[in-house]
Amino acid sequence: MQQREADITIIGTGTAGMAAYKAAKKSGQRVIVIEGGAYGTTCARVGCMPSKLLIAAAENAHQLEKAKEFGIHLTAGYRVDGHQVMQRVRRERDRFAKAAADTVLNWPEEDRLRGYARFIDANTLETDTGFRIHTRTTVIATGSSPFIPAQFQEAGDRLICNEDLFDFEKLPDSVAVFGPGVIGLELGQALHRLGVRVRLFGRGGSIGPLQDNKVRDLAGEIFNQEFSLLDDAQVETIQRSDQGVDICFVDQQGQACRESYDYLLAATGRRPNLESLNLEAVDLQLGPKGSPTADPQTGQLYLKSGKAAPIFIAGDVQNYRPLLHEANDEGHIAGQNAASWPDLHPVPRRTPLAVVFTDPQMALVGASLPQLQERLGSENLVIGEVSFHNQGRSRVLLVNKGLLRVYANKESGVLLGAEMLGPAAEHLAHLLAWSVQQQLSIPQLLELPFYHPVIEEGLRSALRSAAAQLN
Structure with missing residues (x-):
């Protein structure tokens, strides 16, 4: 096993990891970043940017639909070319992702290691590619992954998440979207406006991140005027069929329904990428959902004994505010404090x-x-x-x-x-x-x-x- 020495080691090269590297590097200390997956951020590859590209196409189609209300009539109508829509989504997505990946590839080669890392103790990491890294401090910036409920596995090869959708070469004919959170709402409405038959299934009445009941109730009314949003659906069965996916459910009028869709799109949230890190070896304090307990103003993690650990966390893996601008802030905060450890410099967080x-x-x-x-x-x-x-x-x-x-x-x-x-x-x-x-x-x-x-x-x-x- 090859031995490496570092003052600061950063696990992950997404938005938070990139920001942590830049902040730590300014200290003049030895910094190593470890990445086992693809370079490029979640935002650029499978999140913010490809979704906004799809939404942009949908908004243009919707404006054509509304034109008659302004007295403008498209006598020849219009046609959505699903292949061309997805071609632009993939082309521009790849451009954004390449720009992020190139940033990492331009860092000194001796600062970069490929492989998935795991803790041996608080100051030692190993990768599945044969490296052992002895480090003074570590920043965990491993991001998150889609959460797929077990019931959805019945859809077989017709089960997709947002990350799969952006690789499609053409638009599907129909999609059942599960989860009316941010991802489900954005993609569900965009697909509907591009001519895809869509029904959106939710649980518990939540709509997006809305917390104010008056705003949330109005949102349910408005979205249901355009496409079907069942914010508290009773889904009985999901089954792979010759046609795609059969879904049996009870609608909001109490009627039993059976519908077929080409795909089931799971937009049921994301979970922190922590499982492969072997956190048990570090004995960190964990919150009620199993994630490490962090100080949001320093990124600092703590041991079960109450002592401060030489380990910091940033970005979606922390699940504090899983948004790009927050991940960038958290990366800078964690990188700076990992470099100055044991002296910490709390940074007040911006308004949510x-x-x-x-x-x-x-x-x-x-x-x-x-x-x-x-x-x-x-x-x-x-x-x-x-x-x-x-x-x-x-x-x-x-x-x-x-x-x-x-x-x-x-x-x-x-x-x-x-x-x-x-x-x-x-x-x-x-x-x-x-x-x-x-x-x-x-x-x-x-x-x-x-x-x-x-x-x-x-x-x-x-x-x-x-x-x-x-x-």
Whole structure:
């Protein structure tokens, strides 16, 4: 077995691992990165970018569908070329993935090891390619993988996840999507708009990451106007058939149904890639779901004895906020602290910000309504809201669907969070996140300029609604 020495070892070269490497390398110490899978980030290869490419095609098709409402008639109609759609998705996906992979390949060769790593003890790692690494500190940045419930295995070779979909050479004719989370909603709606027969199955009534019941209920109504979303489906059986996949279920009217689809797309969440790391050898503190317990401001892990371990964690494997910009922040934080260990430098985290690229879009900013109700009590909160149904600019653009709710401290008036379903949510969410992070109050925000006619005027209406309730 070949022996290697390192000051900092980073397991994984996704977004978090790349950020950790760059931060650790600045210290001038010996850094080794270990990767057993493909170079390139989850975002570029199988996540954010290919999904947005598919959504972009779907949005263009949807605009053609809406053209007649503006008095524009496409007399010859239009045709979705499923092969060409997927050709562009794969081509641009490969370009994004190659750019990320090339970044890693441009690092010094002596800094890179191929193989899957496992702990021997807190300062020793081994790879399945025959290397033993003695290291002062380690950063775990191994990412996550799709979670597939056992019941779905009955679909056989017609069971796919989002990672499989992006390799398709053409669009399928029909897909049953399980899981109305971010991935399921985005892909399900996009496939529907590209002419694929889709039904979306959920459990427990959840829709995306929405936490505010009023926003979530409206989301269910709006999405069901376009395609079938069973947010609390009773699925009886799943079976591979000659035609594809047969699904027996009870619909929301209590009717027993049997339907066939070409594929079953599992969008039922992701799990941290921890199983092959042999964490038992390190005796780390583990949370209730089996993941290591980390300090989000340092990335530090702890031993069961309570002592700080020379091990740090970052990115989706931590499952703190599994988003690219958070993974990048966590990588920098973990890499810096792994380099300075045992001296740690806590870094305050940014205001939580999440966007879902459905239509209408979803956005969550700051603390959620349930979190604030638990922390402050409902009596100490004010909730301002605006419906986009009659919002001027939204009606002009025929995107007048949705609801924005903003949450503020009743005594101080400080904005604490917001939840939105509606047009331009990706942009309004940034304005709201910056405002929450700056701890601005509702009156202060209402002193800022709002142009006319713009969708941002809807935000002003929600702020005015909140201001009317302040002490």
